[in-house]
Amino acid sequence: xxxxxxxxxxxxxxxxxxxxxxxxxxxxxxxxxxxxxxxxxxxxxxxxxxxxxxxxxxxxxxxxxxxxxxxxxxxxxxxxxxxxxxxxxxxxxxxxxxxxxxxxxxxxxxxxxxxxxxxxxxxxxxxxxxxxxxxxxxxxxxxxxxxxxxxxxxxxxxxxxxxxxxxxxxxxxxxxxxxxxxxxxxxxxxxxxxxxxxxxxx
Amino acid sequence: xxxxxxxxxxxxxxxxxxxxxxxxxxxxxxxxxxxxxxxxxxxxxxxxxxxxxxxxxxxxxxxxxxxxxxxxxxxxxxxxxxxxxxxxxxxxxxxxxxxxxxxxxxxxxxxxxxxxxxxxxxxxxxxxxxxxxxxxxxxxxxxxxxxxxxxxxxxxxxxxxxxxxxxxxxxxxxxxxxxxxxxxxxxxxxxxxxxxxxxxxxxxxxxxxxxxxxxxxxxxxxxxxxxxxxxxxxxxxxxxxxxxxxxxxxxxxxxxxxxxxxxx
Numbered sequence: 001x002x003x004x005x006x007x008x009x010x011x012x013x014x015x016x017x018x019x020x021x022x023x024x025x026x027x028x029x030x031x032x033x034x035x036x037x038x039x040x041x042x043x044x045x046x047x048x049x050x051x052x053x054x055x056x057x058x059x060x061x062x063x064x065x066x067x068x069x070x071x072x073x074x075x076x077x078x079x080x081x082x083x084x085x086x087x088x089x090x091x092x093x094x095x096x097x098x099x100x101x102x103x104x105x106x107x108x109x110x111x112x113x114x115x116x117x118x119x120x121x122x123x124x125x126x127x128x129x130x131x132x133x134x135x136x137x138x139x140x141x142x143x144x145x146x147x148x149x150x151x152x153x154x155x156x157x158x159x160x161x162x163x164x165x166x167x168x169x170x171x172x173x174x175x176x177x178x179x180x181x182x183x184x185x186x187x188x189x190x191x192x193x194x195x196x197x198x199x200x201x202x
Numbered sequence: 203x204x205x206x207x208x209x210x211x212x213x214x215x216x217x218x219x220x221x222x223x224x225x226x227x228x229x230x231x232x233x234x235x236x237x238x239x240x241x242x243x244x245x246x247x248x249x250x251x252x253x254x255x256x257x258x259x260x261x262x263x264x265x266x267x268x269x270x271x272x273x274x275x276x277x278x279x280x281x282x283x284x285x286x287x288x289x290x291x292x293x294x295x296x297x298x299x300x301x302x303x304x305x306x307x308x309x310x311x312x313x314x315x316x317x318x319x320x321x322x323x324x325x326x327x328x329x330x331x332x333x334x335x336x337x338x339x340x341x342x343x344x345x346x347x348x349x350x351x352x353x354x355x356x357x358x359x360x361x362x363x364x365x366x367x368x369x370x371x372x373x374x375x376x377x378x379x380x381x382x383x384x385x386x387x388x389x390x391x392x393x394x395x396x397x398x399x400x401x402x403x404x405x406x407x408x409x410x411x412x413x414x415x416x417x418x419x420x421x422x423x424x425x426x427x428x429x430x431x432x433x434x435x436x437x438x439x440x441x442x443x444x445x446x447x448x449x450x451x452x453x454x455x456x457x458x459x460x461x462x463x464x465x466x
Contacts, residue, residue, distance in 0.1 A: 065217070071210045078214065085221040089228055096232040 006145050013149035019117045020157040021187070021194040026117030030157065031183050033108070035169075040162035041155065046108045048151025050090075051121045054083045055147025058122040059140055062130060072126070079122040087113045121150045160190065240264050242291050246284045247277065252354045254278050254376040267292060278302070279355075279374040302375035302390035304357075304368055308343040309400035309461055311365035314414040315339075330384035338413035341403040343387055352382040370465070391465075396449045397442070401461045404437045411459075418461045424453035 019025045026047070033043045058079050066072045091109040094102045112118060125146055129139035136142070164186055173182055243264040251259035255276040257266050266272040267288070274285050274294065278301075289295065320329055320336035326348035329335045335344040345364035357372035358379060366379075370393070380388040387402055399418060403410050407419030420438030425431070432446035433453055440453075440462065453462045 065213065069209055069213050071206075071213060074210055074214065078217070081214070081218055081221065085225060088225055092228055092232040 005142065009142065009145050010149045010152075013146060014153040014156060015194065016197045018153040018157060018194050019120060019150050020154060021191040022198070023120065024191075025120040026115055026154060027187075029108075029111055029115060029117075030154075030161065030187070031180060033111070034158055034161040034183070035165055037159065037162045037166060039108075040158040043108045043111070044151070044155030044158040047112055047115070047117065047154045048148065050083070050087060050109070050112050050115075051118050051147040051151040051154075052144065053090075053147075054079075054086060054118055054122055055125055055143045056140075057082055057086055058125065059129075059143050062126050063135065067130070072130075075123065075126055076119070079119055083118055083122065084113050117150070117154055121147050124150075157190070161187065164190075237268060239268055239291055243267055243288050246280070246288050248279045248374075250279060250354045250376075252279060252376045252378060254378070278376050301393045303370045303373040303393050303465075304375065304377070304379050304388045305391045305398045305465065306343065306366055306368065306387055307389065307399060307402040308341070308365065308385070308387050309416040309463070310337065310339060310342040310414045311345060311361070311363040313363070313416060314342050315412075327382075327384050335385075339403055339405075339410070339417065341385060341401075341405070342414065342417075343385065348382050348384070349379040349388065352378045354378060392444055394449075395442075395444050395447050396464050397447065397451065397454060397462055398465065399440045399442060399461060400463050401439065404439050406438055410438075416459050416461050419459060421458060423456040423458065424462055427452040427456045 013019075017023060020027065020030050029043060029047075034040045061078055061082050062072070062075065066075055066078060087109055091102075094109075125143040128146075129136045129143050161183070165183060168182065168186075177185075244261060247260040247264060249260050253259065255263045255266075255272060255278075257263040257272060257276075263272065263277060267274065274280075274288050274292070277285070280288070315338040316336050317338040318333075318336055320332065322328055322332065324346045326335070326344045326346045329344050329346055334340045337344060343365055345360070345366075347358075347360045347366060349366050350358045350360055354376065355372050355374055357369045357374070358366045359369070361367040375390050377390060380386075380390065385402070391398055400416065401410075401414075401418035403414070403417045405417075407421065410417035410419050418439050420435050420440070422435050424433045424440050425435050429450060429452060430446050430448055432443050432448070433440050434443070435441070451464070454464060
C-alpha cells in the first residue's frame with residue numbers, strides 16, 4: 001500500500017466528501033454545538049476520536065462477525081450497538097480517570113452515541129473496503145485513516161461554522177432569521193462552496 | 203430461511219448481551235461517587251421547579267446550596283421542618299423568614315361593570331392587550347384566570363363571582379401569580395396579618411363608584427381610624443404598612459364600601 005492512497009483519503013474526507021457539508025451527516029450536532037468556537041472544537045475532537053476508534057472496532061466486527069456469519073445486511077444495527085457501547089464505555093472511563101478531560105469533551109460524548117456521522121463512517125468503511133464480502137488489501141489501515149480524516153473534516157466544518165456564528169451574534173438580523181434559520185442558510189452556502197471541490201453534479 | 207433468522211437473532215442478541223454485561227460491570231467498577239448531600243437535599247425540596255429561589259429549578263438550588271451561592275431560606279415553598287433538615291445536612295443555621303401568602307387586591311369581579319364584550323382568547327394577558335381589558339375599571343381583575351393556570355401548587359381557583367380565590371393552605375408565596383397578573387393585583391402578605399385592601403384603583407371616589415360598588419374611594423376613614431397608623435391613603439387608595447399593622451380591625455369597621463376585608 002502506498003502513501004498516495006492515504007493522501008487521497010485525506011483530501012476526499014476533509015474536502016471533497018466532507019461529512020457535514022457534502023454528505024449532510026451529523027447536522028444536528030453541527031447546528032446545535034456550533035454557537036461558540038470552544039465547545040465546537042471540543043465536539044469536533046470528540047467526534048474525531050470516536051470515528052477513529054469506531055472505525056477500528058467496526059472493522060473487527062464486520063471482518064470477524066458479520067462476514068463469517070453471512071449477515072452483512074445487519075450491519076446498521078450491529079454498528080449502532082457497537083458504537084453506542086463503546087461510547088458509553090469511553091465516557092465512564094474518562095469520567096473515572098480524568099475529570100479535566102471529562103469536562104473538556106466528556107459531556108459531548110453522549111451526543112455522539114447515536115450520531116449519524118459516526119455511523120456513516122462505519123457504513124462507508126464497510127462499503128468501500130469490503131468489496132463483495134472480500135477484504136480489500138490493507139483495509140484495516142485504510143478504514144482507520146478514513147475514520148480519522150472524516151472526524152477531521154467534521155472538525156473543520158465545526159470550526160468554520162462556529163467562527164461565522166460567533167461573529168453573527170454581533171450583527172442585527174431580523175427576528176425570524178435569528179439563530180437556527182440563519183445557521184441553516186449559512187450551512188447551505190458553505191456547502192455550495194465545498195461542492196466546488198468536486199464540481200457540481202446534476 | 204429459518205436458519206438465517208436464527209443466526210442473525212442469536213448473533214445480535216448474543217453480542218448485545220455481552221456488551222450489556224460488560225457495560226454493567228464497567229459501570230460498577232468505574233462509577234464516580236457523586237456528593238450524597240446533593241441527593242439528600244434534593245429529596246427534601248418540593249420538586250416543583252418553580253424558580254422562586256432564583257435558581258434553575260430544585261436541582262440547581264440543591265447545587266447552589268452545596269456550593270454556597272444561595273441559602274435555604276431563599277426557597278419560599280419548602281416546609282419549615284424540611285428546611286431544618288436541609289440546614290442540618292449543610293451544617294448551617296437556618297435563617298427563618300415569615301411565611302407569606304398571596305392576596306388579590308380586587309373585589310370587583312361580576313360586580314364591576316364591563317365597558318365592552320370581550321370575545322377573544324380567554325386569557326387575562328390577551329384580554330389586557332385590547333384597551334386594557336373588558337372591565338370599565340382599568341385597574342381591576344379581568345377574571346380569565348391566568349393566575350389559576352400559573353399557580354404551580356393549585357392554590358388558586360376561579361370563584362363564582364369571577365374572582366380568583368386563594369387557598370391559603372396551599373399557597374406557598376412563590377410569587378408566580380404576582381408576576382403573571384397583567385393588572386398587578388397580587389401581593390404577598392405575611393400570613394399572620396389579617397386585613398388587606400381589596401382594591402387597586404387609583405381613580406377618584408366618584409369614578410370608582412361609577413364602575414364598581416366595592417372599590418376604594420380614598421375617603422381617609424381607615425387612615426383616621428387606625429390607632430397605630432398602619433394605613434395611609436396614597437393616590438386615592440388605602441395602603442397597608444404591615445410592619446405596623448397589629449390586626450386591630452378598626453379599619454374594617456369604618457370602611458364605607460367594605461373594600462378592606464379580613465382574610466379567613
